[in-house]
Amino acid sequence: MLQYLQIFHEWVCEILYDGIVKMGDTMFGYVKVYQPELKMGEFEQYRGAYCALCRTLGKRYGITAQMTLSYDMTFLALLHMALADSCTGFAHGRCPYNPFKKRMCCKPSAALDFAADAAMLLVYHKTVDTIADDRFVKRLTARLLLPIMRRNRRRAALRLPQLDETLAAAMDAQRDLEQRAVSSIDQAAEPTARMLAALCACADETQQPALERLGYCLGRWVYLMDATEDLAEDLRNQSYNPLLIAHGGDVSAARDAVTFSLNASMAECRAAYDALNIRRFDGILRNVMEWGMPHMQKQVLSGEKRTRAKHRSGGFQDEQSV
Amino acid sequence: MNNPYEVLGIQPTATDEEVKAAYRELAKKYHPDNYGNNPLSELAEEKMQEINEAYDTIIRMRRQGGSAGGSSSRYSDIRNLIRTGRTIDAESLLDGIPAPSRDAEWYFLKGSVLYKKGWLDDAYSHFSTATRMDPTNVEYRQAFNQLDMQRRTGGYRTAPGSNMNGCSTCDMCQGLICADCCCECMGGDLVPCC
Numbered sequence: 001m002l003q004y005l006q007i008f009h010e011w012v013c014e015i016l017y018d019g020i021v022k023m024g025d026t027m028f029g030y031v032k033v034y035q036p037e038l039k040m041g042e043f044e045q046y047r048g049a050y051c052a053l054c055r056t057l058g059k060r061y062g063i064t065a066q067m068t069l070s071y072d073m074t075f076l077a078l079l080h081m082a083l084a085d086s087c088t089g090f091a092h093g094r095c096p097y098n099p100f101k102k103r104m105c106c107k108p109s110a111a112l113d114f115a116a117d118a119a120m121l122l123v124y125h126k127t128v129d130t131i132a133d134d135r136f137v138k139r140l141t142a143r144l145l146l147p148i149m150r151r152n153r154r155r156a157a158l159r160l161p162q163l164d165e166t167l168a169a170a171m172d173a174q175r176d177l178e179q180r181a182v183s184s185i186d187q188a189a190e191p192t193a194r195m196l197a198a199l200c201a202c203a204d205e206t207q208q209p210a211l212e213r214l215g216y217c218l219g220r221w222v223y224l225m226d227a228t229e230d231l232a233e234d235l236r237n238q239s240y241n242p243l244l245i246a247h248g249g250d251v252s253a254a255r256d257a258v259t260f261s262l263n264a265s266m267a268e269c270r271a272a273y274d275a276l277n278i279r280r281f282d283g284i285l286r287n288v289m290e291w292g293m294p295h296m297q298k299q300v301l302s303g304e305k306r307t308r309a310k311h312r313s314g315g316f317q318d319e320q321s322v
Numbered sequence: 323m324n325n326p327y328e329v330l331g332i333q334p335t336a337t338d339e340e341v342k343a344a345y346r347e348l349a350k351k352y353h354p355d356n357y358g359n360n361p362l363s364e365l366a367e368e369k370m371q372e373i374n375e376a377y378d379t380i381i382r383m384r385r386q387g388g389s390a391g392g393s394s395s396r397y398s399d400i401r402n403l404i405r406t407g408r409t410i411d412a413e414s415l416l417d418g419i420p421a422p423s424r425d426a427e428w429y430f431l432k433g434s435v436l437y438k439k440g441w442l443d444d445a446y447s448h449f450s451t452a453t454r455m456d457p458t459n460v461e462y463r464q465a466f467n468q469l470d471m472q473r474r475t476g477g478y479r480t481a482p483g484s485n486m487n488g489c490s491t492c493d494m495c496q497g498l499i500c501a502d503c504c505c506e507c508m509g510g511d512l513v514p515c516c
């Protein structure tokens with residue numbers, strides 16, 4: 001009996017995890033800090049931003065939205081907070097899902113609101129994408145969630161109409177590219193890069209060019225990382241992957257060649273970051289770029305498939321510790 | 323003199339505004355007022371001079387139309403467009419040049435436009451074509467090397483002096499040979515076999 005319960009529990013977890021939690025990895029979960037190199041104080045601040053984003057999501061969009069909380073969007077929130085004129089500061093609080101632990105939490109700010117709204121737009125598009133081309137179980141969950149996601153997107157689009165348009169255009173461009181089976185890596189990465197550029201953009205005129213560059217190169221890196229990770233799977237399923245087309249289906253050649261493109265994108269991210277006027281959280285953001293991204297890249301390139309179990313230990317357990 | 327672009331910490335493809343901004347930033351950092359009686363003031367002064375020279379050189383090069391290597395006037399309009407950040411116009415002008423008459427400079431400029439757009443792979447292949455067509459040109463070589471470095475290392479910034487960590491076997495041999503030479507100059511001998 002217990003055994004069956006356990007199996008059932010695993011199954012439910014899987015559906016919940018694959019269907020909802022992973023939906024929040026809008027940048028595929030590639031953009032996060034590398035904990036061993038983070039200072040204690042910075043770690044505390046990072047957790048604070050993570051908590052605050054969760055709260056903002058909950059307050060604005062409810063519990064389903066909260067489940068899509070991700071490190072990717074935490075990075076985005078931190079980036080915007082780092083550029084803001086004033087710091088809203090931290091407060092002590094308790095997490096409703098973990099009430100025995102007290103923790104620091106960022107006070108509400110425009111950057112957090114922006115990240116939460118942007119997350120809802122992205123999650124909606126990801127849900128639609130999943131329905132279009134994923135496995136059965138995932139597709140089913142996505143279909144069930146679609147009405148909620150659609151509602152969330154509608155609300156978010158009211159606040160960020162321009163971003164909504166840009167994202168929708170990018171998604172269309174992506175689909176179009178896939179249909180035409182474009183072989184140019186630069187061209188294939190363009191929609192994702194544009195998307196991230198729009199997400200990073202801010203109102204400050206002087207920071208704008210560097211920020212856009214940072215977003216663009218980050219998006220490029222994210223796209224290429226995803227393409228690299230999916231190489232073997234895409235070869236098996238005969239699905240579109242620019243790296244496979246460019247290298248005639250040779251996975252290891254594609255992996256060798258993409259390393260250079262990934263490196264160049266990462267280097268450009270850093271160069272753009274250095275040109276920014278960062279007012280706070282410099283250590284955390286630098287950690288993401290100088291440790292988190294290279295570490296993740298090494299993992300993906302070595303072909304270490306981040307399996308579901310691994311995802312979970314990297315996601316769920318981490319999230320509890322965060 | 324060092325490469326003026328390296329002194330200012332910018333890329334050869336930087337716009338005039340970026341050059342100015344980089345110069346201003348560095349000038350602020352090394353301004354004599356920041357040092358006063360500080361024992362490092364001389365060092366800062368030296369640095370300041372270097373920055374001034376680098377800035378002047380870049381501006382002079384750009385005024386002459388085209389940087390190092392005395393380029394033809396054929397592309398000066400396009401260079402101007404790139405410099406002022408109007409990459410889309412520059413690209414459409416470049417694309418209008420028929421394929422048979424595309425030379426090394428064309429590939430370099432097209433590479434610069436692609437680089438600005440963030441199309442790093444295509445930029446790399448254009449830069450490499452440009453250097454292959456004209457291996458003597460410093461400007462093309464620099465652009466190529468910079469991107470090549472990024473592609474190989476991912477832009478790990480090595481801290482100054484990090485390549486001299488500790489004392490390797492190589493350093494020791496070098497030291498011994500130097501010492502031997504010195505001794506020999508003075509009529510003695512440290513390492514009898516050489």
